Amino acid sequence: MIPVITIDGPSGAGKGTICQLLAKKLGYSLLDSGALYRLTALAGQLKGADLADPDVMGKIAENLAVEFNVTDTGVAILLEGKDVSQAIRQEQVGMDASQVAAYPQVRSGLLACQRQFAKLPGLVADGRDMGTTVFPDAPVKIFLTASAEERAKRRVLQLEEKGETADMATILADIELRDKRDRERKESPLVPAADALELDSTSLSIEGVLEEVLNVVQQKL
Numbered sequence: 451m452i453p454v455i456t457i458d459g460p461s462g463a464g465k466g467t468i469c470q471l472l473a474k475k476l477g478y479s480l481l482d483s484g485a486l487y488r489l490t491a492l493a494g495q496l497k498g499a500d501l502a503d504p505d506v507m508g509k510i511a512e513n514l515a516v517e518f519n520v521t522d523t524g525v526a527i528l529l530e531g532k533d534v535s536q537a538i539r540q541e542q543v544g545m546d547a548s549q550v551a552a553y554p555q556v557r558s559g560l561l562a563c564q565r566q567f568a569k570l571p572g573l574v575a576d577g578r579d580m581g582t583t584v585f586p587d588a589p590v591k592i593f594l595t596a597s598a599e600e601r602a603k604r605r606v607l608q609l610e611e612k613g614e615t616a617d618m619a620t621i622l623a624d625i626e627l628r629d630k631r632d633r634e635r636k637e638s639p640l641v642p643a644a645d646a647l648e649l650d651s652t653s654l655s656i657e658g659v660l661e662e663v664l665n666v667v668q669q670k671l
């Protein structure tokens with residue numbers, strides 16, 4: 451069986467950074483499932499599709515022409531051959547992604563693509579429903595959280611480091627709206643899998659979280 455480590459949780463809990471460090475440390479592949487929902491939203495925008503139409507968006511998800519190219523500086527994400535690594539990180543694309551992610555047609559359209567990432571020697575899967583729906587048999591499942599205020603603070607810092615201006619109140623409101631949508635949707639809501647270990651990163655450093663995660667991985671794999 452291919453060892454899959456699932457790390458789920460709300461936006462800004464530190465999953466992205468932890469998953470990248472963990473995959474590098476273990477020599478595993480990495481699935482950034484949020485990027486696939488962002489790509490679906492962006493592809494819809496670029497095609498002038500109606501983002502409120504679940505059937506249209508489901509078809510776009512199923513037929514995404516996407517490539518993840520590992521480079522020295524990170525991962526380049528290509529949509530129909532065009533580098534959209536920066537474009538998919540815009541706040542608006544994140545909001546649109548959370549809208550289309552609520553459609554069952556989009557979630558099922560992306561399922562096969564996500565499962566193809568599971569390859570030897572192993573996979574670290576980052577998302578909301580990795581442990582509950584996409585890889586329910588994964589031997590290691592972690593649910594990483596942090597308070598909404600702490601997540602907003604981290605996001606503001608991240609944006610400021612990129613030279614962008616960020617308003618704390620707006621970012622916090624966006625995070626709370628996205629959390630609500632992700633937790634309350636019918637299809638694959640954001641909930642910890644019954645066998646996931648919950649880890650609160652509010653007062654932990656990145657190194658502290660990584661150490662805890664590595665301990666769990668060593669115990670279970």
Ligand code: C5P
Pocket residue numbers: 461483484485487488544547548549551552576577578579580628632
């Ligand atoms: O993690 P990221 O912020 O890039 O994800 C963008 C949006 O995609 C999330 O707000 C969430 O609504 C959706 N998503 C999801 N299931 C996943 C990953 C992301 O619904 N496995």
